[in-house]
Amino acid sequence: xxxxxxxxxxxxxxxxxxxxxxxxxxxxxxxxxxxxxxxxxxxxxxxxxxxxxxxxxxxxxxxxxxxxxxxxxxxxxxxxxxxxxxxxxxxxxxxxxxxxxxxxxxxxxxxxxxxxxxxxxxxxxxxxxxxxxxxxxxxxxxxxxxxxxxxxxxxxxxxxxxxxxxxxxxxxxxxxxxxxxxxxxxxxxxxxxxxxxxxxxxxxxxxxxxxxxxxxxxxxxxxxxxxxxxxxxxxxxxxxxxxxxxxxxxxxxxxxxxxxxxxxxxxxxxxxxxxxxxxxxxxxxxxxxxxxxxxxxxxxxxxxxxxxxxxxxxxxxxxxxxxxxxxxxxxxxxxxxxxxxxxxxxxxxxxxxxxxxxxxxxxxxxxxxxxxxxxxxxxxxxxxxxxxxxxxxxxxxxxxxxxxxxxxxxxxxxxxxxxxxxxxxxxxxxxxxxxxxxxxxxxxxxxxxxxxxxxxxxxxxxxxxxxxxxxxxxxxxxxxxxxxxxxxxxxxxxxxxxxxxxxxxxxxxxxxxxxxxxxxxxxxxxxxxxxxxxxxxxxxxxxxxxxxxxxxxxxxxxxxxxxxxxxxxxxxxxxxxxxxxxxxxxxxxxxxxxxxxxxxxxxxxxxxxxxxxxxxxxxxxxxxxxxxxxxxxxxxxxxxxxxxxxxxxxxxxxxxxxxxxxxxxxxxxxxxxxxxxxxxxxxxxxxxxxxxxxxxxxxxxxxxxxxxxxxxxxxxxxxxxxxxx
Numbered sequence: 213x214x215x216x217x218x219x220x221x222x223x224x225x226x227x228x229x230x231x232x233x234x235x236x237x238x239x240x241x242x243x244x245x246x247x248x249x250x251x252x253x254x255x256x257x258x259x260x261x262x263x264x265x266x267x268x269x270x271x272x273x274x275x276x277x278x279x280x281x282x283x284x285x286x287x288x289x290x291x292x293x294x295x296x297x298x299x300x301x302x303x304x305x306x307x308x309x310x311x312x313x314x315x316x317x318x319x320x321x322x323x324x325x326x327x328x329x330x331x332x333x334x335x336x337x338x339x340x341x342x343x344x345x346x347x348x349x350x351x352x353x354x355x356x357x358x359x360x361x362x363x364x365x366x367x368x369x370x371x372x373x374x375x376x377x378x379x380x381x382x383x384x385x386x387x388x389x390x391x392x393x394x395x396x397x398x399x400x401x402x403x404x405x406x407x408x409x410x411x412x413x414x415x416x417x418x419x420x421x422x423x424x425x426x427x428x429x430x431x432x433x434x435x436x437x438x439x440x441x442x443x444x445x446x447x448x449x450x451x452x453x454x455x456x457x458x459x460x461x462x463x464x465x466x467x468x469x470x471x472x473x474x475x476x477x478x479x480x481x482x483x484x485x486x487x488x489x490x491x492x493x494x495x496x497x498x499x500x501x502x503x504x505x506x507x508x509x510x511x512x513x514x515x516x517x518x519x520x521x522x523x524x525x526x527x528x529x530x531x532x533x534x535x536x537x538x539x540x541x542x543x544x545x546x547x548x549x550x551x552x553x554x555x556x557x558x559x560x561x562x563x564x565x566x567x568x569x570x571x572x573x574x575x576x577x578x579x580x581x582x583x584x585x586x587x588x589x590x591x592x593x594x595x596x597x598x599x600x601x602x603x604x605x606x607x608x609x610x611x612x613x614x615x616x617x618x619x620x621x622x623x624x625x626x627x628x629x630x631x632x633x634x635x636x637x638x639x640x641x642x643x644x645x646x647x648x649x650x651x652x653x654x655x656x657x658x659x660x661x662x663x664x665x666x667x668x669x670x671x672x673x674x675x676x677x678x679x680x681x682x683x684x685x686x687x688x689x690x691x692x693x694x695x696x697x698x699x700x701x702x703x704x705x706x707x708x709x710x711x712x713x714x715x716x717x718x719x720x721x722x723x724x725x726x727x728x729x730x731x732x733x734x735x736x737x738x739x740x741x742x743x744x745x746x747x748x749x750x751x752x753x754x755x756x757x758x759x760x761x762x763x764x765x766x767x768x769x770x771x772x773x774x775x776x777x778x779x780x781x782x783x784x785x786x787x788x789x790x791x792x793x794x795x796x797x798x799x800x801x802x803x804x805x806x807x808x809x810x811x812x813x814x815x816x817x818x819x820x821x822x823x824x825x826x827x828x829x830x831x832x833x834x835x836x837x838x839x840x841x842x843x844x845x846x847x848x849x850x851x852x853x854x855x856x857x858x859x860x861x862x863x864x865x866x867x868x869x870x871x872x873x874x875x876x877x878x879x880x881x882x883x884x885x886x887x888x889x890x891x892x893x894x895x896x897x898x899x900x901x902x903x904x905x906x907x908x909x910x911x912x913x914x915x916x917x918x919x920x921x922x923x924x925x926x927x928x929x930x931x932x933x934x935x936x937x
Contacts, residue, residue, distance in 0.1 A: 365435050
């Protein structure tokens with residue numbers, strides 16, 4: 213069965229699969245610069261210099277190379293609508309202005325949406341700007357790519373600046389909130405496949421993001437890619453073309469290592485097939501290429517085109533964090549309140565949304581009632597508030613808890629319409645969410661970089677802490693923390709630190725350091741926590757060369773942290789003891805979700821491990837470890853794997869849909885396995901090899917497998933016991 217794993221990396225989630233025969237160079241590659249090593253055309257974005265990953269073979273690291281003597285030409289273009297090339301390729305619809313753009317409605321046609329039609333053309337040797345008779349080039353009428361897929365991906369202009377992707381704002385001298393929003397635009401909002409016939413591929417694409425008519429709709433860009441060549445039986449199961457991939461302009465440096473996203477047997481691509489990540493984000497644009505890679509939506513980018521997408525009618529309400537342009541308001545399903553006075557309150561927006569969760573124009577007289585939120589003092593009547601939603605941006609609600617609320621208190625806020633709950637918001641009081649008063653803010657005229665603030669800031673307010681507040685934006689630094697500090701960003705999706713690929717993005721060498729609300733991307737390691745008593749909270753490690761988070765110091769705490777799409781393990785713990793990882797997510801990493809090697813008394817609780825190339829949790833030679841209340845699903849090895857562990861506890865975990873076992877124990881001694889649910893794994897639910905003295909129930913006395921655990925629908929059996937050597 214082919215795995216359906218949600219993709220958390222940026223990419224257009226498309227499978228480069230093909231139907232064809234023996235490989236041969238396509239006519240579309242005539243005149244392209246040739247790589248002398250392979251004899252094939254270079255894969256270069258049109259109009260941009262050749263960019264390759266250098267000696268380490270990894271894009272986005274410090275040895276990446278740019279060759280300005282090799283510039284990509286135009287081989288493929290995409291147009292919105294259904295124009296005909298006879299024989300000249302028509303101009304982008306965007307050339308005539310935004311008013312002339314094709315329009316659609318969010319969602320697929322079967323869900324009430326209106327899909328955007330598109331046409332993909334192969335371009336011959338005479339392309340854009342080479343002849344006045346056909347200023348946008350001539351279509352290549354060729355049949356050597358018939359049956360191969362054209363892969364179309366859509367990207368949204370979330371900040372409304374007329375471009376897709378990061379570009380330095382005019383006059384900018386440092387990181388900015390605008391840059392952060394532009395990075396979010398690299399995530400596709402739609403994808404589709406159409407098959408070539410005579411050099412043309414036509415289809416429609418459903419877009420999931422939109423804005424209502426009152427906001428003018430949301431402008432999106434369409435891009436395209438296509439594999440060339442033919443099929444080789446030993447290459448990707450013989451269904452993926454092995455020639456170079458031709459693309460339109462893209463807003464990022466694409467991933468070229470197919471093994472990063474082809475995790476199981478491929479299938480031929482066709483319209484309406486399951487799509488996988490192939491034309492995928494690999495690296496943030498370098499300073500040399502970054503601004504140039506942003507896609508213009510005014511028709512001046514000759515290979516891509518644009519459209520406008522409107523929301524469906526409002527059907528319910530949702531909670532949003534009102535920050536930045538409306539299209540980028542983030543959904544909020546849980547808030548964590550601190551125990552200090554300033555942190556016991558949180559403002560959220562209640563907005564009308566369509567069935568795809570897009571902001572929508574409210575219907576006349578749309579009313580919701582919010583229950584559970586403490587009202588402002590001027591609004592008597594208990595914890596209930598009636599809101600009339602007259603605007604797309606909805607109404608503001610203040611959530612607060614009274615002084616003295618006990619740490620750990622939880623609750624639920626609901627929004628009801630006509631007696632039905634249409635939105636929910638969980639809240640929790642947690643002292644770990646408290647943010648101390650900053651001693652310095654970065655960036656500023658006096659302290660332009662984070663490293664300078666770490667190294668030189670005194671305890672100005674005399675509270676016994678050195679606190680560095682880091683504003684939203686993209687920072688190109690590799691940080692080394694050599695003294696106790698609190699480093700707090702504006703949120704993991706707002707404060708992003710990009711490393712050089714050679715070393716750790718953020719390395720902690722001193723004890724008693726706290727890092728909160730930051731993303732580490734593009735380093736050898738994201739967060740390298742070498743010192744004792746370090747806390748990493750509400751942060752993200754993303755797209756690093758090795759591990760997302762590496763821990764070698766004792767008594768380290770991870771809380772509400774995400775480690776996503778790193779090439780190594782999501783969380784790597786080596787020889788450290790007393791690790792505490794709670795409410796975190798280890799997703800789609802190239803190794804294990806969590807790997808614990810040696811050490812003792814580490815705890816992984818209430819966390820999620822999904823889509824990792826290794827096991828969800830891998831414990832090697834550790835003692836007294838605890839894995840409790842976790843969800844380990846669709847990993848390419850076991851959900852939980854323990855080898856040579858002793859005295860450890862695996863309790864109340866869900867392990868389902870993994871490629872190997874739900875829970876695999878290899879020569880473990882004296883472990884407690886209780887209350888786990890092991891389902892739909894490809895091998896066994898519970899697999900024991902040479903394991904002795906294990907107890908399979910928390911009830912008094914020793915219980916044999918399967919005890920109080922549950923196992924069902926595992927492909928090779930629910931329980932397997934082998935005595936070992």
